[in-house]
Amino acid sequence: MDALPPLAHTAPRWAAYAFDQETPPPPLRDPALPLVSIVTPSLNQGRYLGATIRSVLGQDYSNLEYWVIDGGSSDETRAVLQGFAGDGRLRWLSEPDRGQSDAINKGWARAHGQILAWLNADDTYFPGAIAAQVAALLADPQAGAVYGDAWYIDAAGRLLTRIAGRPFSPAAVLRLEIPVQPTVFLRRELVASVGPLRLERRYSMDSDYWARAIRLAPFRQTSNLVATYRLHGGSKTVAEGPGFYREWLAIAEDYVADPTLVPALRASRAPVLADIYAAMANLEAQGGRLANAVRYLVYSWTLAGPRLRLLKLPLALLDRVAPLGLAPRATALWGRLRRGVAQRA
Numbered sequence: 001m002d003a004l005p006p007l008a009h010t011a012p013r014w015a016a017y018a019f020d021q022e023t024p025p026p027p028l029r030d031p032a033l034p035l036v037s038i039v040t041p042s043l044n045q046g047r048y049l050g051a052t053i054r055s056v057l058g059q060d061y062s063n064l065e066y067w068v069i070d071g072g073s074s075d076e077t078r079a080v081l082q083g084f085a086g087d088g089r090l091r092w093l094s095e096p097d098r099g100q101s102d103a104i105n106k107g108w109a110r111a112h113g114q115i116l117a118w119l120n121a122d123d124t125y126f127p128g129a130i131a132a133q134v135a136a137l138l139a140d141p142q143a144g145a146v147y148g149d150a151w152y153i154d155a156a157g158r159l160l161t162r163i164a165g166r167p168f169s170p171a172a173v174l175r176l177e178i179p180v181q182p183t184v185f186l187r188r189e190l191v192a193s194v195g196p197l198r199l200e201r202r203y204s205m206d207s208d209y210w211a212r213a214i215r216l217a218p219f220r221q222t223s224n225l226v227a228t229y230r231l232h233g234g235s236k237t238v239a240e241g242p243g244f245y246r247e248w249l250a251i252a253e254d255y256v257a258d259p260t261l262v263p264a265l266r267a268s269r270a271p272v273l274a275d276i277y278a279a280m281a282n283l284e285a286q287g288g289r290l291a292n293a294v295r296y297l298v299y300s301w302t303l304a305g306p307r308l309r310l311l312k313l314p315l316a317l318l319d320r321v322a323p324l325g326l327a328p329r330a331t332a333l334w335g336r337l338r339r340g341v342a343q344r345a
Helices: 012-017 046-057 077-082 100-109 129-139 170-174 188-194 205-213 241-256 269-286 290-304 308-321 326-344
Strands: 036-042 064-070 090-094 115-118 145-153 159-163 185-187 219-230
Touching: 012 100, 012 188, 036 046, 036 100, 036 129, 046 064, 046 077, 064 077, 064 100, 077 090, 100 115, 100 205, 115 129, 115 188, 129 145, 129 185, 129 219, 159 326, 170 205, 170 241, 170 269, 185 188, 188 205, 205 241, 241 269, 269 290, 269 308, 290 308, 308 326
Parallel strands: 036 064, 036 115, 064 090, 145 219
Antiparallel strands: 115 185, 145 159, 145 185
């Protein structure tokens, strides 16, 4: 399979990211396989970036294009990137940008591959991840994307909890039952049709993108162990919860307000918002912010009565007393059970 021209030069929705100087694609080692383009957005993540790059370049997949789009870091990022100068699969750009979504867009705009993904600068791929996800995508011509399992890890790289991919649908994505972002691999045609990530989504650009993409093509779940997702004090996931909350609610409101949506989904506004508030209550309880947890619990209950997701709330409170990881373990178990039911159906 031949490499394609850069996405921004062929897809009208990507015209705003057109650029003048094209970097030629890397040579294909196996012409029978598609080229995969991976993008890593980065800003002052130098302490993690080396491990991320090694996890990509160390894959056993033959045809790989890898872009690191750096927002003009002031840490050791440039030195880390220069340490990989001998590998022609890696290209990088370092200049100010408009945030993480903009960086991913810049990378995808330059992509020559038939399959695209992004991997944040503090996450990693497991060995064999790319080959496994590409094989799954090629085996299902109807799928626009595939996703799989991930491990949450801490700042030191210690394994915390394995998160199983769950059955995916428009209703699921609105309820935040979403693929773990670094496990997702998308067909180029789907990315071309959806267009760039929205710059106004600073926290939940992945949820927003999946909600837009799944209206055009189905996502398929695999049982492959694909990536690690690092939780640390400097990550937005850990440090900036309220930003995520605002965007989760906005994404759901925008989605169900679409007049072209099927009536059943438009009518799901109350239970969808209730599930989001339930998730917020659980997270606030985990963080020890009990007043906020109660407030979001009341919002959830008022909208749609008792929610299954609220069963995790007492576990989150117990974790505050004895850090046994009961809440994340429950999440992981529920994911495995959901996947098992879907596979037997």
